[in-house]
Amino acid sequence: MTPGFGPVVFGARGSRLAASDARTLWSSALIPNDQFLLYCFDGTRQPVDRLARHLAARAATLPELRTRVAEVPGGLDYPYWVRGDAVDVRTHDGGDWVAGGGVRGVREAVAALFADQLDPRVAAWRLHLFGPVVGAPRCTAEGIVVVLQISHALADGRRASDIARRLLTRQPPDIDTVLPGRWGPVPAAAAAALGWVGFPTALARTVVRGAGAVPARSELDRRTEDGDVPPPADPCPPTSLNTRPGPARDIRLLVRGRADLAAGGSTVTVGGLTAISLALERLLTVRGEDVPGALTAEVTVARPRRGDEHNAFGNVSVPLHPGTPVSLRRSLIGRSLRAARDRAADPAWARIRAADASVPAVLARIGIRGFDIDTPPPVVGGATVVSSVARGDSDLVLGGGRVAFTAGFPALSPAMGVTHGIHGIGEVVTLTVTSAPEALPDPDGYAALLAAAVDELREA
Template sequence: MSTPDAQSYWISRKIPTDQFLLYCFADPTDGLDEIRTALLERAALIPDLRIKVGEIPLRADYPYWVPMSVEDSHVRLHGSGPRSWESCLDAVAALLTARLDPSESPWRLHLFGPVDGAPRCDDGPAVVAVLQVAHALADGTRASQTARALFSEAAPAPAPERPWRPALALTAAAARLPVQVVEMVRRAGPAHRMHRQLERDTEAGLVPAKPPSLPKLSTNSRPNEYRSIRTVVVDADDLRGVGTSVTVGALTAISLALTRYLGLHGIPVEGLAAEVTVAKAGPALARNHFRNLAVDLFPDAEDPCERAAMIAESLRTRRLRGDHPAGPAEDRAMAAIPAVLLRRGVEQFDFTAVPDAVTGHTVVSSVARGAADLTLGGAQVRFTAGFPALSQFMGLTHGVHGIGDTVTLSIVTSPSVITDVGTYEQLLRDAVAEVREGSAVGRLAE
């Protein structure tokens, strides 16, 4: 297992980090039992769904990905009677604090149906599939690829199964440890030098400065054990302005809605920022190949087009800093850390600590999930959504997930943080309409 994936695995034993990928399919011809059987057969052909975490004896090295059989328990049916879209969301919200044990299985699929009143389903019945994935198995991009393999009509690409031999892995670990120690020391020097170069480049104005720490807001409150989720399903073009990406359009709408929500509750906003997940540059050497960028949301910019342009520039500069060679040098140094040291670091870290200042007041995870050509039980996919996990100091997160020409903006919070999530949902819908109107005006002015 790679260093980032092992770190993610160990962190997941401390706090919930599982991903939940929702796909809504309209007007299925098959029943849930038939759909479940077909999915189990399909999953048994997908390499990423046939592995789990295996620890070597004495925990002397990083865990391994070892073979796993697909069992009936991997696909769960949640009720056979009709339910509303609202009650389906409530049922999904109740899953968000559950944690998979990747040493037993790093994934599970939840099926809901028939569901009435789902968006974009023409008032007909729908079936909702929610793929729960341990973060160690995949980041958002890779998890989306796995879901595509599960719901696509194309045959999945087979992969050879490697036998799991714990004794051999222990022998390899003993031989590898002194090499790791030497390599860790060797790579530490270049990583330190590149960090100093980053500081010099920042001072010279060649690289944007690191984002400032900001005062905490109510959205940085500790969530309780309950979750509330909402979805806003829109056309992708509603979020695209002149030269603006879907991600920037979504960030603009979130900025408008969150600024107004805080204002309604009399909360002064000195600064507003979002932690945005983006893919790292270069080939992926781990299943988790992403980083977080703190992007300014400019709450004082009144005009949506102006705000969008400023957010786009903030995202560009944060990417520029993130792409500095100091990042890859740090990754290479981290990859050489012996497992015993990294594991101890994770185990000793206090995940309940809340910082005095933050670099983001919400998290925004944005993933394009490809063409809208997925099917399930004779039903066509209509939209997809995702629900980023909350943390001790992040009580509001957003998902931005697109498939085909449709994008879903998801809201994840806790009743202890956002007491009136319906109000915030409406503010977000109004903000999307404002972004759409501003984009239309901009196109007319071209």
């Protein structure tokens, strides 16, 4: 199990979504944000149908996978997690990991899943099994590819990884769990009434906390000027990678040993960011674009959870230091990442964000619906998004096959046509590239640049 995480325990009547989770749910209508967690097992000997039945039974023991979202009538309050018994385990033909001659391989089939996003009001997750699969990285025999598709409202990257681990582990299932209650006219009406009655109090709390955020922001600015708090990264001008994506998706995976990225005493995340920095700089150069001196990556950073929220992370902009030698670049990126994390962890942010957690649901929903996704921004948080998650030990076994690697694919957005994932299990780390043809028409060419950058990093 991922350290610090356990099963979510719901009250008998369900639980209201935290404000951060509700915003994630509502924004998915504008920017699809399902997560896809891929696990590849080497040497699996059981038929796919039998494994599907096993995993369906296993899913029934996990409380998070026995839930769905119920909206409060009239939108008068935040939605609730309620009992949801849908079990959707789908099997797909296997074949070659990457097929040629116009035949779609498993990798392309996985990318095609992104077009069918979940409706968490019906089911907040779905499981896909591909097999048998031939020629997957780090596999010596036929294997099985398992993809857990999960609504971001239900879990962030850390919690989703924990759910996947408990689904795929050999350990006995959880037994001391409390499932949320079922949703019907009576609890729905009660939730609406509570939302209506509580609106004035929530609005007043928002005003008070909003007023408190003003001095907190001033304090943060003053301490930044004094050097007590690291300054934010310079704004990053949009590049061709920030082209608005269409519906099609491509994925590429680079499966390497942990030591390839953590060479020189750096962390896997810093090593991955350094390789991405080199590859992006060379890609833009090949395209004939000016490489911005303020080239940055938008990196997801975990923060402490507030109450029962399922999403506890934020994005920080990390300078990629183009134009510097490899060994120096790795050191500079490591310092920049630490500085961004230190700034994001400053206590002043808790007061600045407090108002968001108390905004009445009606106003929060209006704010999200009014978000403009059609106007390109003058500056962006980064040329790409990078999500890095450690998924624990490589002790997962399915149908007699051991886990060979895992991968994840951060979602694209109107201003982000290419994203990267860094996901490790045991001593194996997978770098992924998720892209749209509008932003990256030659994903194989970019994957080659990224592979060369990892090799250079290892040898530096």
